[in-house]
Amino acid sequence: MKDDAVHLPQKASPVLVKQANLFSDLPAKLIEDFQQEFQLNEWHKDDYINSDILMERFFVVIDGQLEIKQSNPDTGREATLDMLYAGDCFDLIVLFDDQPHDVIISPLTTVKLLSVKLATMRHWLWTYPEFNKQFMPYLAKKMREKEQQASSLVLNDVATRLSRIILQHINKIKFYNGTKEDEHHHHLVNGLNDETLARMTGSVRQVINKQLQLWKKEGTIDKKRNQLMIKDLEALEQEANFTQTLPNVPFAKNS
Numbered sequence: 001m002k003d004d005a006v007h008l009p010q011k012a013s014p015v016l017v018k019q020a021n022l023f024s025d026l027p028a029k030l031i032e033d034f035q036q037e038f039q040l041n042e043w044h045k046d047d048y049i050n051s052d053i054l055m056e057r058f059f060v061v062i063d064g065q066l067e068i069k070q071s072n073p074d075t076g077r078e079a080t081l082d083m084l085y086a087g088d089c090f091d092l093i094v095l096f097d098d099q100p101h102d103v104i105i106s107p108l109t110t111v112k113l114l115s116v117k118l119a120t121m122r123h124w125l126w127t128y129p130e131f132n133k134q135f136m137p138y139l140a141k142k143m144r145e146k147e148q149q150a151s152s153l154v155l156n157d158v159a160t161r162l163s164r165i166i167l168q169h170i171n172k173i174k175f176y177n178g179t180k181e182d183e184h185h186h187h188l189v190n191g192l193n194d195e196t197l198a199r200m201t202g203s204v205r206q207v208i209n210k211q212l213q214l215w216k217k218e219g220t221i222d223k224k225r226n227q228l229m230i231k232d233l234e235a236l237e238q239e240a241n242f243t244q245t246l247p248n249v250p251f252a253k254n255s
Helices: 014-019 028-035 051-055 092-097 118-127 129-155 158-172 194-201 205-218 233-240
Strands: 039-043 057-063 066-071 078-084 104-107 111-117 187-190 221-224 227-230
Touching (some): 057 118, 066 194, 078 194, 092 118, 118 129, 129 158, 158 194, 158 205, 158 233, 194 205, 205 221
Antiparallel strands (some): 039 111, 057 111, 066 078, 066 104, 221 227
């Protein structure tokens, strides 16, 4: 494990601030005002990020992927609390209760972030209705995700939980390098090994590996190292037992 990340922050430009969904629709003058308070941070994969920083600054991801998790010191077992992508922000809990949050911040790639002092973020929320109007739907979305995560752990088996996590991951970040006519049934899920998927699912690596190998045998996925190719999205959606189609994921076959 590396020492604490020491990459020096830089000032953020209005262009970068506007790239973050949370601020993209704000008036230009307000973005310029906000920009004066932002720093641009960069964390690298496997950097150690001390969670004490969450008591000082609020972060918005503008590029990359990171995992927020907790660990049981007695068993060493870890659980994923959240997987963050471009457009996500954290830490919402500290923002509202101003109490320490004992979490592990784990960059899975090189991550670029905007950060601002917590007190400044709170001031913006209480002062600018335009910003509050954009922030509240994001907060509601994260609360709904946590509700679904908690209920799924109790109500669904591992196969259902795992398929839902994979589909949600595709919905947030997709890579496709094949032909256009095959786009509807080929999607790549990168950077999630069996251990990470186990943390996200609330299971163990051996169980996750067994399920992935079963899907591979059935032709639903192809698996190479830390990369999953989803070959049959319809089969995975059926396994997930979703009542609605996830947005931005084209399940319907081309005619």
